[in-house]
Amino acid sequence: MGNVLAASSPSPPPPVQAGPGLVSVPAGFTMPSVSPISSGSSGQQESEAALPNPGAFEEFHRKCKEVFPMQMEGVRLTVNKGLSSFFQVNHTIMLSTLGESSYRFGTTYVGTKQTGPGEAFPVLVGDLDNTGSLNAQIIHQINGRMRSKLAFQTQQQKFVNWQGDAEFKGEDFTATVTLGNPDMVVGSGIVVAHYLQSITPSLALGGELVYHRRPGEEGTVMSLAGRYTGSNFIATLTLGGAGAHASYYHKANEQLQIGVEFETSARMQETNVSFGYQLDIPKANLLFKGSIDSNWVVGATLEKKLLPLPLSLALCSFLNHHKNKFQCGFGVTIG
Numbered sequence: 001m002g003n004v005l006a007a008s009s010p011s012p013p014p015p016v017q018a019g020p021g022l023v024s025v026p027a028g029f030t031m032p033s034v035s036p037i038s039s040g041s042s043g044q045q046e047s048e049a050a051l052p053n054p055g056a057f058e059e060f061h062r063k064c065k066e067v068f069p070m071q072m073e074g075v076r077l078t079v080n081k082g083l084s085s086f087f088q089v090n091h092t093i094m095l096s097t098l099g100e101s102s103y104r105f106g107t108t109y110v111g112t113k114q115t116g117p118g119e120a121f122p123v124l125v126g127d128l129d130n131t132g133s134l135n136a137q138i139i140h141q142i143n144g145r146m147r148s149k150l151a152f153q154t155q156q157q158k159f160v161n162w163q164g165d166a167e168f169k170g171e172d173f174t175a176t177v178t179l180g181n182p183d184m185v186v187g188s189g190i191v192v193a194h195y196l197q198s199i200t201p202s203l204a205l206g207g208e209l210v211y212h213r214r215p216g217e218e219g220t221v222m223s224l225a226g227r228y229t230g231s232n233f234i235a236t237l238t239l240g241g242a243g244a245h246a247s248y249y250h251k252a253n254e255q256l257q258i259g260v261e262f263e264t265s266a267r268m269q270e271t272n273v274s275f276g277y278q279l280d281i282p283k284a285n286l287l288f289k290g291s292i293d294s295n296w297v298v299g300a301t302l303e304k305k306l307l308p309l310p311l312s313l314a315l316c317s318f319l320n321h322h323k324n325k326f327q328c329g330f331g332v333t334i335g
Contacts (some may be wrong), residue, residue: 051172054204057194060227060236064247067259068276069289069301072099072316072329080335086110090335092127098327103130115141132157145169172198174206188214191279202229208240255280296321310335 058146074096087152092104106127113121119141126136134154141147145168152162163180174196182189189212196206208223223240238245246262257278264271276291285305292298299318306313314331 014078051198052201053169054171054174054196054198054206054227056167056174057196057206057208057225060225060238061245061247061261062258063234064261064276065251066259067289068261068274068291069299069316071299071318071327072301072331073327074101074329076329076331078331078333078335080333082335086112104128113141115144138205145271146268186215197227202325203227204229208238255282 018264020332073149074094076095077093078090079092080088080090080263086109088108090106090108092106093101094104101309104127107125109122109124111122112122115121122138122140124136124138126134128134132154133156134152136153137149137151139147139149147167147169149165149167150162151165155161161181165176165178167174169178174194176192176194178190178192180190180192191211194206195211196204198204204227206225208225210221211225212219212221221241223238223242225236225238227234227236232250234247234249236247243263243265245264248260249257250327251257259276259278261274262272263274272294274291274293276289279288280286281288285307287303288300290298290300297318297320300316302315304313305311312333314329316329316331318327319325320327
């Protein structure tokens with residue numbers, strides 16, 4: 001829910017990294033939380049902290065999803081090269097036995113406008129494959145409160161999707177409006193509005209309103225969302241006309257993190273429960289992720305950094321017991 005591009009057109013060829021029709025966003029784009037602001041009256045020795053900013057709606061379930069392994073098939077070779085402190089390019093070759101093999105060229109540019117630790121704007125991200133399909137994003141921090149994003153996608157030199165976002169961050173709330181694939185001639189498009197409000201330092205509530213229109217069809221879907229953040233866990237629930245999505249993230253210790261997801265779709269009449277975990281062994285430079293769901297799909301990934309060399313290896317395997325299918329992948333990242 002909330003992804004305009006995925007809901008408005010057929011899916012294009014998959015990008016280098018998993019994502020609903022968009023290229024992966026570089027480090028620094030994730031919305032940071034606004035630092036708590038202390039308030040109080042004279043005569044009080046300790047001031048009471050204001051409510052924190054709840055962050056972006058699209059990040060509600062992200063912490064739990066990061067625990068699950070990412071599916072990969074075939075062989076993938078990625079070479080990253082930093083040309084300067086602002087500009088980076090990467091080359092990716094994917095060899096597949098199930099689908100078509102491909103080559104992708106990606107670029108990332110980070111501007112000089114520093115807005116916080118590890119954050120600078122504008123950010124331009126894009127990748128182009130061997131068929132001419134392009135995915136691109138432009139992210140810019142207009143001022144201290146407002147951030148905008150423009151994303152577009154082509155498939156074999158034809159425009160497929162484009163969307164524009166405007167996000168306003170208050171001290172204890174976040175409001176976002178997204179316009180996707182507007183066509184004034186045909187009279188079609190999608191408008192998505194998000195609003196999140198911090199009720200307490202641990203509890204945030206909000207909602208999503210999706211309005212879509214095309215010739216002969218018009219409709220509105222509304223969802224309500226809530227998130228409770230504890231000292232070492234995050235519980236999130238999104239409930240609406242399209243279905244329900246609940247997630248629970250728990251950090252057991254510095255090495256082990258677990259996540260549980262429950263998803264049901266009213267349109268597809270499907271329900272799925274997934275359990276995942278992430279085990280980090282810093283001394284061995286190993287990162288292991290595993291998952292199992294109610295459809296009896298078991299998956300695992302193993303990532304190994306070969307320090308001091310700028311080289312990382314990744315192994316991936318997924319087994320669908322119900323369909324009796326096995327899928328595996330091997331990846332090498334240089335740089």
